[in-house]
Amino acid sequence: MHAAGIQAAFVPGAIVRLGMAAIFALSCLHMLRDLPSHIGAVAAYRLLPAWTTPAAATLLVLANFSVACLLVPAFTARAASVAGAVFLLVYAAGMQINVSRGRTDIDCGCGGGQGHKIAPSLVMRNVFLAVLLALAALCPPYGPSDALIVMIVAGGAASFAALYFAASQLLANRAAFAEAGA
Numbered sequence: 001m002h003a004a005g006i007q008a009a010f011v012p013g014a015i016v017r018l019g020m021a022a023i024f025a026l027s028c029l030h031m032l033r034d035l036p037s038h039i040g041a042v043a044a045y046r047l048l049p050a051w052t053t054p055a056a057a058t059l060l061v062l063a064n065f066s067v068a069c070l071l072v073p074a075f076t077a078r079a080a081s082v083a084g085a086v087f088l089l090v091y092a093a094g095m096q097i098n099v100s101r102g103r104t105d106i107d108c109g110c111g112g113g114q115g116h117k118i119a120p121s122l123v124m125r126n127v128f129l130a131v132l133l134a135l136a137a138l139c140p141p142y143g144p145s146d147a148l149i150v151m152i153v154a155g156g157a158a159s160f161a162a163l164y165f166a167a168s169q170l171l172a173n174r175a176a177f178a179e180a181g182a
Contacts, residue, residue: 008102013081013139014153016132017071018159020084023129024068026161027110031061041109045094060109063087074141085130092126099123116172125171129164 031038035057043050045072070080091110093117098106108116115154116122143149 009012010140010143011149011156013077013136013141015156015160016075016136017081017108017141018153018157019164020129020133020136021068021071022157022161022175024064024071024084028061028068029063031051031057031064031109035061038109041107044108045098045105046103047094047097062165066093077141078137081133081152087139088126088130088133091121092130095123095126096120116168119171120159121171121174125167 008055038061039054039057040059042048043053064087067080067084070076075145093145095108098118099120104118106118108118110122110124111117
């Protein structure tokens with residue numbers, strides 16, 4: 001593949017990977033800020049035996065942190081993209097199980113601290129992000145590093161993360177307004 005082809009394939013993959021690295025890292029930070037609430041959110045899913053919940057919640061924080069860190073270097077980017085996609089699908093499955101049970105009153109445990117309740121829209125959000133990460137795994141993890149490409153990737157990743165957080169806040173607001181009107 002010639003340089004222009006590598007650049008064209010590298011840039012969108014790098015934007016998604018770095019944007020998702022920021023999302024995983026901030027989610028991890030929020031989980032660590034209030035670990036007892038995070039443990040409570042994991043317990044509320046009722047997918048694990050109660051005695052395993054603290055350890056599982058802690059492992060989720062470590063796994064989020066690992067994915068965030070491993071999405072950045074080129075030599076681990078593809079594997080981390082796949083791991084992040086699988087992780088998001090596991091989260092989506094846990095949410096969907098509880099949505100199917102009619103248990104939409106529990107916190108998603110996403111680490112945002114906004115008290116997002118699980119809903120089909122959060123399941124779809126995670127599936128969408130998993131697809132994006134899976135596609136990013138197919139893109140070259142390296143490419144040209146001239147100043148313009150670096151600025152495009154950095155700006156794109158920041159915009160990707162900002163759009164994610166804005167969309168998450170809109171989903172939380174919509175749920176809060178629906179609850180208030182009910």
